[in-house]
Amino acid sequence: xxxxTKNVIETRGLKKTFLDFWRRPTVEAVKxxxxxxxxxxxxxxxxxxxxxxxxxxxxxxGLLHPTGGELRVLGARPDDMRAKARIGYLPEVSHLHPFLxxxxxxxxxxxxxxxxxxxxAKRTExxxxxxxxxxxxxxxxxxxSKGMARRVGLAQALVNAPxxxxxxxxxxxxDPIGCREVKDLxxxxxxxxxxxxxxxxxxxxxxxxxDRVAIxxxxxxxxxxxIAELLRQPDAxxxxxxxxxxxxxxxxxxxxxxxxGRRVRQDYPAMSLETFFLQVVAKEGRARxxxxxxxxxxxxxxxxxxxxxxxx
Amino acid sequence: MVAFMxxxxxxxxxxxxxxxxxxAIAGTTVTxxxxxxxxxxxxxxxxxxxLLVPVFQFHRFSExxxxxxxxxxxxxxxFGLALAAGTAGRSVAEEIARGTAAAVIGKPVAxxxxxxxxxxxxxxxxxxxxxxxxxxxxxxxxxxxxFLTRGDxxxxxxxxxxxxxxxxxxxxxLATAAVRHYMWRRRFGVSAFLGVMASxxxxxxxxxxxxxxxxxYPLVGEAACEGCGGGHAxxxxxxxxxxxxxxxxxxxxxxxxxxxxxVFSALATALATRLQTGAALAVCATALLFGLxxxxxxxxxxxLSVRGLAAGLLPDVQHFWxxxxxxxxxxxxxxxxxxAGVYALTCCALFLTVGCAxxxxxxxx
Ligand SMILES: Nc1ncnc2c1ncn2[C@@H]1O[C@H](COP(=O)(O)OP(=O)(O)OP(=O)(O)O)[C@@H](O)[C@H]1O
Ligand SMILES: [Mg+2]
Numbered sequence: 186x187x188x189x190t191k192n193v194i195e196t197r198g199l200k201k202t203f204l205d206f207w208r209r210p211t212v213e214a215v216k217x218x219x220x221x222x223x224x225x226x227x228x229x230x231x232x233x234x235x236x237x238x239x240x241x242x243x244x245x246x247g248l249l250h251p252t253g254g255e256l257r258v259l260g261a262r263p264d265d266m267r268a269k270a271r272i273g274y275l276p277e278v279s280h281l282h283p284f285l286x287x288x289x290x291x292x293x294x295x296x297x298x299x300x301x302x303x304x305x306a307k308r309t310e311x312x313x314x315x316x317x318x319x320x321x322x323x324x325x326x327x328x329x330s331k332g333m334a335r336r337v338g339l340a341q342a343l344v345n346a347p348x349x350x351x352x353x354x355x356x357x358x359x360d361p362i363g364c365r366e367v368k369d370l371x372x373x374x375x376x377x378x379x380x381x382x383x384x385x386x387x388x389x390x391x392x393x394x395x396d397r398v399a400i401x402x403x404x405x406x407x408x409x410x411x412i413a414e415l416l417r418q419p420d421a422x423x424x425x426x427x428x429x430x431x432x433x434x435x436x437x438x439x440x441x442x443x444x445x446g447r448r449v450r451q452d453y454p455a456m457s458l459e460t461f462f463l464q465v466v467a468k469e470g471r472a473r474x475x476x477x478x479x480x481x482x483x484x485x486x487x488x489x490x491x492x493x494x495x496x497x
Numbered sequence: 498m499v500a501f502m503x504x505x506x507x508x509x510x511x512x513x514x515x516x517x518x519x520x521a522i523a524g525t526t527v528t529x530x531x532x533x534x535x536x537x538x539x540x541x542x543x544x545x546x547x548l549l550v551p552v553f554q555f556h557r558f559s560e561x562x563x564x565x566x567x568x569x570x571x572x573x574x575x576f577g578l579a580l581a582a583g584t585a586g587r588s589v590a591e592e593i594a595r596g597t598a599a600a601v602i603g604k605p606v607a608x609x610x611x612x613x614x615x616x617x618x619x620x621x622x623x624x625x626x627x628x629x630x631x632x633x634x635x636x637x638x639x640x641x642x643x644f645l646t647r648g649d650x651x652x653x654x655x656x657x658x659x660x661x662x663x664x665x666x667x668x669x670x671l672a673t674a675a676v677r678h679y680m681w682r683r684r685f686g687v688s689a690f691l692g693v694m695a696s697x698x699x700x701x702x703x704x705x706x707x708x709x710x711x712x713x714y715p716l717v718g719e720a721a722c723e724g725c726g727g728g729h730a731x732x733x734x735x736x737x738x739x740x741x742x743x744x745x746x747x748x749x750x751x752x753x754x755x756x757x758x759x760v761f762s763a764l765a766t767a768l769a770t771r772l773q774t775g776a777a778l779a780v781c782a783t784a785l786l787f788g789l790x791x792x793x794x795x796x797x798x799x800x801l802s803v804r805g806l807a808a809g810l811l812p813d814v815q816h817f818w819x820x821x822x823x824x825x826x827x828x829x830x831x832x833x834x835x836x837a838g839v840y841a842l843t844c845c846a847l848f849l850t851v852g853c854a855x856x857x858x859x860x861x862x
Contacts, residue, residue: 203860240862246603248861266511269605276603280596282525284532284684296521297604299514323682341600 193349193380194222194245198254201240201404214240216404217254222382222397227375229395229412230384237404238384239277242353245382246274259349270298273347277354279338283327287318287337290326291344298345312340317366331358339367350374352383356390361462368394389459392416425454518606519614526618530584531625532686539583540626540693541667543576547633548663551640551655560825562638566747567820569634570754573627574785574818577758580626582781584619585765586774593770599861609853612766616849619762627758629694631751632701635743636663639704656709659700666696705741714738749829750819756841757817761785763845764812767852770859788814812844 199218202210215237222228230238243249244256247263261268281290291312295305313319316336321329326337335358342350352371356364364387371381371394385391391398392412399409408415429437434451441449530536547569554564589612592598601611640660642653670692677683707713715738761781768777816837822829 203862243599243862248599248602250858250860266605266607269603272603274600274603276596276600278596280600282529282597284529285525293521293525294604296517297601297606299517345604 191224192221192257193224193259194220194228194382195257196220196241196245196254197256199241199244199251199256200253201237201244201249202252214404215244218401218404218406220399220406220409222380225375225378225380226396227371227381227383227394229391229398230382230401231388231391231398232384232401236401238401239353240404241401242274242351242382242384245351246272270345271348273342273345273350275338275342275350275352275355277357279334281326281334281337281341284325286323287313287326287329287340288322290337291340294341294344308344312343315343315370316340332360332363335359336363339370348379350379350381350383352381354384354386356385356387361459364390365459365463389457514605515607515610518610519617522601522606522611522614523617523621526584526588526615527621527625528684528687530588530618530622531690532684533587534686535583536580536622536626537686537690537693539576539580540629540690543572543626543630544633544667544693544697546572547630547637548640548660548667550637551642551660554641561643562641562744563824565637565641566634566744566823569630569637570747570750570820573630573634573751573754574757576630577623577626577754578761578781578785579778581619581623581758581762582765582778583774584622585615585762585769586772586777588618589615589766589769590773590777593859593861594773596861602861608856612770612853612856613849616763616766616845619766620759623758623762624755625690625694627751627755629697631748632694632697633663634751635701635745635747636660636697636704638744638747639709639742643709645709654709656704658707658711659704659709662703663697663700666700667693670696701743702741704743705739708740709742714740744823746823746826746828749831749834750823752834753817753819753829753837756837757812757814760812760817760841760844760848763848763852767848767855770852770856784812785814788812789818812841816840 196218199215199220201213201215203212203214205211218237218241220241230241232238240249244251245258245263247269256263259268259271263269282293285293288309291309292302292305295308296302300308310319313322316339318333318336318340321333326334329337335355339352339355342352350371355367355371359367368390371383375381375394375396381394383391383395395412397409397411398415400407426434426437438449438451547565550565550568589598592601598611602608636659640656640663642655645652645654671689674683674685674688674692677688678685761784764784765777765781768780772780819829821827
């Protein structure tokens with residue numbers, strides 16, 4: 186099948202079999218994967234542990250050599266340096282030089298993109314402020330907590346203002362504030378036209394930010410499509426009404442039942458634990474002093490707050 | 498025309514980026530490697546072992562100062578090999594295992610660039626080590642007892658002043674590194690490594706201002722070079738207040754050792770793309786042994802023409818080990834050094850090419 190170069194990521198029959206020392210096959214991590222990620226979308230790669238998500242991502246970045254199949258990233262092969270210069274990658278585990286400080290780490294990665302000292306220094310300060318590490322910027326990253334190292338990793342992935350951002354479990358190790366910030370960041374980047382490919386075990390996170398998802402299992406693609414389409418229950422409708430007292434709600438339910446001629450269920454949605462946590466720890470704009478705040482135009486989707494919810 | 502110029506510009510931009518990448522990766526490798534306590538301990542051991550020879554010298558071999566010189570050069574080769582293999586192993590094998598290499602290769606960095614930069618980094622560490630140990634060797638040879646006849650003095654004279662300065666310099670370097678770490682959180686390993694290295698170079702340089710009896714040379718007037726162990730004639734028109742009584746004939750020999758270390762760095766870097774640090778060190782040590790033993794070893798098995806076979810695979814270390822050539826006032830010609838340099842560069846290029854080919858195929862998962 187011909188590859189469409191307009192797609193940001195395109196794989197056809199992609200395979201990866203790991204070999205042992207004697208070149209005998211050990212694991213078939215990815216089996217004939219067809220995947221398409223289009224310009225400007227946020228794509229979620231889901232799957233249980235060991236399903237081949239990270240393996241796929243590493244093949245996209247030219248870290249692993251595919252055993253078979255075709256692969257195009259930004260219209261080029263994964264080892265094309267010009268294409269790679271337009272990609273940002275956050276590995277599954279933040280691999281950092283333990284003796285460097287976050288500032289040195291970011292300058293180092295900036296120089297790998299050929300930035301001059303001045304450019305690198307400027308970009309570094311912006312990113313440090315963005316991931317909220319400006320205070321810890323002179324401590325060695327080797328002693329950082331998991332979430333702090335993750336933040337450095339995230340900053341490092343953005344150092345070249347990438348067109349394609351590949352995030353392997355970006356929220357792992359982050360506190361709820363961090364998770365929320367990452368999700369906000371992904372949304373903002375997507376608005377500016379950046380294509381994002383991310384994996385995550387936190388399905389709620391994926392649901393919040395991704396336009397399309399693919400579900401891998403045992404190296405095989407099991408499902409793919411728009412989240413809204415995949416999750417839609419075509420034979421049910423749900424209303425959300427705020428500020429209605431119990432009595433009015435009950436009479437409304439009865440009316441609806443009479444009109445529809447079917448049973449109508451009524452419940453009171455709780456706020457999500459994430460929302461609650463953010464409210465508790467949001468001391469004087471803690472969640473908001475994240476440097477992205479100016480970009481945060483719309484409230485997070487999927488954030489369900491108090492109100493009556495009726496489902497038919 | 499426009500297309501051609503654009504192509505040229507992208508090429509230069511690509512070249513500039515590659516150079517920046519080389520500098521960044523090599524620089525980080527140097528900082529990270531000399532930050533490790535083991536690197537600094539290797540340097541300190543080599544320097545102290547070299548400086549201690551004049552202190553504990555109970556025998557005199559054929560020539561004054563020869564024992565100090567030979568031990569200094571041996572320390573340079575053996576400790577340097579350990580440093581090269583250890584640094585290569587840590588900065589290549591361990592980075593591959595830890596995933597740091599993958600994070601770098603995930604950026605627009607060609608695998609060949611990465612490996613070349615790693616080699617340059619290892620070479621940088623080895624070169625810093627080499628500066629320190631070369632200076633210590635020169636100092637140690639000067640401080641050894643030399644037989645002198647001077648107007649009112651005939652007999653053996655050591656140079657306790659310089660020796661004391663060399664030890665004190667090492668101590669001060671360590672203390673400074675500790676203070677810098679305490680006061681300004683500067684990396685101890687880096688300060689200590691650079692400090693010990695610089696202290697030896699400084700002592701070697703400063704020792705030119707006085708003779709081995711500790712008397713400063715007069716600023717003007719006739720050279721009071723009586724304490725000189727160099728055994729050469731001094732022209733009347735030379736600088737009188739500065740006279741380095743160092744056996745500078747050691748320099749070409751030391752440079753040859755540096756070439757050998759560069760070759761071993763390349764070998765270790767190439768090996769580290771597949772092997773762990775210990776294994777890479779073992780292979781390098783074996784290569785050194787075989788390379789040095791050369792003919793004497795192969796003579797045991799004259800029937801097998803393995804010599805010819807091995808010569809193609811292993812660098813001939815004998816080309817780089819010319820300690821005996823400068824005994825009794827002998828010289829090593831710079832032309833020879835240049836030729837050996839070309840040979841070393843060829844070996845490095847070969848090892849690195851093989852290393853790149855192996856590394857290109859490797860999965861960084
Ligand atoms: N370098 C490797 N050598 C051998 N097998 C490997 C290697 N890397 C991954 N595998 C195997 O490939 C399979 C897929 O691994 P992968 O890391 O892609 O899973 P994943 O979907 O990212 O899982 P997780 O959700 O736990 O991160 C696993 O069975 C794993 O053991
Ligand atoms: Mg994974």
